[in-house]
Amino acid sequence: MNLKPFNRARKSKINRRLVQQAGFNAIRLVTLVTILPILGIVVYIAIKGAPAISWEFISAMPRDGMRAGGILPAIIGTLYLMVGTGVVSIPLGIAAGIYLSEYARDNWWTRLIRIAIISLAGVPSVVYGLFGLGLFVLFFNFGISIISAALTLSIMTLPVIISTTEEAMRSVPYKFRIVGISLGGTQWQTIRKVILPQALPGIVTGIILGLERAVGETAPILFTGATFFLPHLPSSPMDATMALPYHIYVISTQIPGMPITIQYGTVLVLLVFVLAMNLIASVIRSRARAKRQW
Amino acid sequence: MREGLPALKEIDFSTFFATRWYPIEDLFGIIPLISGSLIVTIFSMLIALPFGIGTAIYIGEIAPQKVNEILKPLVEILAGIPSVVLGFIGILVLSPAMRVGLNLPTGLTALTGAVLLALISIPTIVSLTEDAFYAVPGSYRQAAYALGATHWQVIWHVVIPAARSGILNAVMLGIGRSLGETMAVMMVTGNAPTIFSGLESFIAPVRTMTATIASEMGEVATGSVHYHILFFIGIILFLFSLVINITSSSFSARPKRGNDQVVS
Numbered sequence: 001m002n003l004k005p006f007n008r009a010r011k012s013k014i015n016r017r018l019v020q021q022a023g024f025n026a027i028r029l030v031t032l033v034t035i036l037p038i039l040g041i042v043v044y045i046a047i048k049g050a051p052a053i054s055w056e057f058i059s060a061m062p063r064d065g066m067r068a069g070g071i072l073p074a075i076i077g078t079l080y081l082m083v084g085t086g087v088v089s090i091p092l093g094i095a096a097g098i099y100l101s102e103y104a105r106d107n108w109w110t111r112l113i114r115i116a117i118i119s120l121a122g123v124p125s126v127v128y129g130l131f132g133l134g135l136f137v138l139f140f141n142f143g144i145s146i147i148s149a150a151l152t153l154s155i156m157t158l159p160v161i162i163s164t165t166e167e168a169m170r171s172v173p174y175k176f177r178i179v180g181i182s183l184g185g186t187q188w189q190t191i192r193k194v195i196l197p198q199a200l201p202g203i204v205t206g207i208i209l210g211l212e213r214a215v216g217e218t219a220p221i222l223f224t225g226a227t228f229f230l231p232h233l234p235s236s237p238m239d240a241t242m243a244l245p246y247h248i249y250v251i252s253t254q255i256p257g258m259p260i261t262i263q264y265g266t267v268l269v270l271l272v273f274v275l276a277m278n279l280i281a282s283v284i285r286s287r288a289r290a291k292r293q294w
Numbered sequence: 295m296r297e298g299l300p301a302l303k304e305i306d307f308s309t310f311f312a313t314r315w316y317p318i319e320d321l322f323g324i325i326p327l328i329s330g331s332l333i334v335t336i337f338s339m340l341i342a343l344p345f346g347i348g349t350a351i352y353i354g355e356i357a358p359q360k361v362n363e364i365l366k367p368l369v370e371i372l373a374g375i376p377s378v379v380l381g382f383i384g385i386l387v388l389s390p391a392m393r394v395g396l397n398l399p400t401g402l403t404a405l406t407g408a409v410l411l412a413l414i415s416i417p418t419i420v421s422l423t424e425d426a427f428y429a430v431p432g433s434y435r436q437a438a439y440a441l442g443a444t445h446w447q448v449i450w451h452v453v454i455p456a457a458r459s460g461i462l463n464a465v466m467l468g469i470g471r472s473l474g475e476t477m478a479v480m481m482v483t484g485n486a487p488t489i490f491s492g493l494e495s496f497i498a499p500v501r502t503m504t505a506t507i508a509s510e511m512g513e514v515a516t517g518s519v520h521y522h523i524l525f526f527i528g529i530i531l532f533l534f535s536l537v538i539n540i541t542s543s544s545f546s547a548r549p550k551r552g553n554d555q556v557v558s
Contacts, residue, residue: 020446027356030348034416035365038372041383115543122467122539123532124474126504130528133511216376219476219504223511245378245477252382253481263386267379278374282367 042275045268052265062229068259071266073230077146077241078215078273080234081225084150085214089157090207096158097165097203102191121159126219128156133223147237149225156220157210164206168199201288208281216274218245228254244270324527330500333404334479335472338411342468345412346419347461353420354427355449373417381481384410389482404500407483414475415468422467426460427453466542470535473504480505503527 060070104110132152142148172195180190218226226246234241248266251258353365389406396405430453438452454461483500507524514520 016444016447020444023446023450024356027348027352030345031352031357031365034345034349034420035368037413038368038375041375041380042371044387045379045383115540118543119536119539122470122474122535124476124504124535126474126476126507127528127532127535130507130511130525134525212374216374216378218376218378219508222508245376248378248382249477249481252385260386263382267382270376271379274374274376275371278370282370 049264049268052261074242074247077243085153088154093161096162101166101169129220149221153214160210168202212277331502337408341412346416350423354424377478381478384482410478411472415471419468422464426457430456470538476504
């Protein structure tokens, strides 16, 4: 460690007080400038969007080229996509996470899988969109549909769920496993009855955060499942669907003369959706932290 | 995992690395797109790094517990805001402000995109940097205090140097977030494929690789040259992200940790 600065500073006590004061204030200012826009954005959208929110807005079909009426199909579409993504990615993600934390040996193969998962998490979302277009829409011939979009979003969500599951399982102390086995349980019984319940809050938080990201993403569904306008609700998984994020993109860039309140209203609905999931995740996390016995 | 979709043989490399992107006339120079991505990313990092790291220093080292209970959820909220929402705010609020404030012909510029990207990458940078501070052993700090250092000196001369590799990791992943972001960028950068030429490029419209894919894929005929080029751009992006990820995991102080905080 370089001690020069300490010696130099010791020479003038007042000076280093001043430096500390100035430094702290600079840091406080920087933090304030970072935090204020966040609050600003949320509050601004809430204020501008609130007048648009009504029962009709969330429960009616759009009318007049989407310039009036509600956004029901977009809300329903987003729910469908979320459920579809969950159905595919939750079981697979949890299974893979359990395998990686409990069964996999530490060899080059496991390391390769881990590197692949970490790399997947950093892939740009539009590349997932291309991948989904190539694989699900064209190769498997699902077409532009809910199923293609949900599968694409699942692949994007999987790395999150796998790594949070693995992390949550690993954080359960090793003692728990020893006790489980010593009581005559098999490894699977120990995992299912002892480790999994302990790790569950962590896993659920990961799932919610993964789905939250899937709900908010536009780029992956752009060419795999989203459509501009549907006169009716999607009736099968092979139908294309409207979705909130894509709807926001369309109404804010592609339709001229769109009433501004409807735009803010739609954004507010998506924001409430996403922030509610965020809130649920952090409530689960802090509850679990309070209850933890180890 | 990735199917090799390029089929690049259809055009020769000279057109490919040419400087114009104009698909209607079969001009597929991807240089302007790469340059567009790089300008926006570099500039967003110039904004995001001081603010992101500063905020992390405050949260990790200075702020009292009570303040952190408010700050941390706020950063998480920022991470949760979908990029299309930020793009929307960018179009309706930020870009008119830029146009009036800087007296430009259009508010849809590289700078506008960079500001939004900074907002998008800040949560990643803050949480990873803070993790890096957290990982610095308490004994380092105690030793420095024992030598008579002030709190500020401890942060500046002990904690930050010790957390260097973790901070570098945060920076790399922040760059990855910026480079890969699509919607916000597509909505506010003006989508004009130009090459970087001096400082005024920052306040002119640009177009990134991600935005090109997203905006043109819908209109292009399956199997055409243009279509294959767009996939090729996707592969370039994928390689960029791979390089960033591998470099960052070699920086990472604790490679075993999951990447849950990496993801928005």
